[in-house]
Amino acid sequence: MIIPIDLILLLFVVILAITVIRLKDLLSAVILLGAYSFLMALIWVELQSVDVGFTEAAVGAGATTAFLIAAIARTTRWEKE
Amino acid sequence: MEWFIAKIFAKYNYWVSILLMMIGFYGIVAKDNLIKKILGLNIFQTAIFLYFISLGAVKGGTAPIVDEKIIQKGYLYANPLPHVLILTAIVVSVATTAVALSLVIRMHREYGTIEESEIIKKSSEGHQTGENSKVHH
Numbered sequence: 001m002i003i004p005i006d007l008i009l010l011l012f013v014v015i016l017a018i019t020v021i022r023l024k025d026l027l028s029a030v031i032l033l034g035a036y037s038f039l040m041a042l043i044w045v046e047l048q049s050v051d052v053g054f055t056e057a058a059v060g061a062g063a064t065t066a067f068l069i070a071a072i073a074r075t076t077r078w079e080k081e
Numbered sequence: 082m083e084w085f086i087a088k089i090f091a092k093y094n095y096w097v098s099i100l101l102m103m104i105g106f107y108g109i110v111a112k113d114n115l116i117k118k119i120l121g122l123n124i125f126q127t128a129i130f131l132y133f134i135s136l137g138a139v140k141g142g143t144a145p146i147v148d149e150k151i152i153q154k155g156y157l158y159a160n161p162l163p164h165v166l167i168l169t170a171i172v173v174s175v176a177t178t179a180v181a182l183s184l185v186i187r188m189h190r191e192y193g194t195i196e197e198s199e200i201i202k203k204s205s206e207g208h209q210t211g212e213n214s215k216v217h218h
Contacts, residue, residue: 020124021105048145049144055171059175
């Protein structure tokens, strides 16, 4: 049986997106968003667009995560309620 | 009926794209925390990118790096136009996130919180006292 890798990646992406929205700890939500971006880069390599794939891995998973962590360090870590 | 179900599940990339779009939209609308709203915005943007990249993909194709030999052997390659559009959109999305985060940091410095309801409450109080002081002067 051939395992459809794109289906598995899409399933993981949906699970990670729901977890990012549900979490109360903003720092772990941001780290999971980085993992989400990296899985998105894998999906784009699988969809034959390698240039978008490595741009997303560098800019989406790298720079956005760094910006978000810097913003959390200057504000608060926990979401209220 | 079977034909209908097969027709629906053949385009699962688009369904996942719509699902991610609605998850991100929930994050933007329903969450009170401003950083959580930005995370929802990021998820929404990635859902749109997934839709566009899925439009350009070709079944059994390769990456659009075209060579003379590849054309002669008759290989298929993906449509590169959506890739170029999305490459620009990724950079724009990072810029949007950075501007939004700088506004959040500024609001935190001003009001001491990043919860939207508390900021609205505090800003309306400040506005009222500002009005009163104006009247006194």
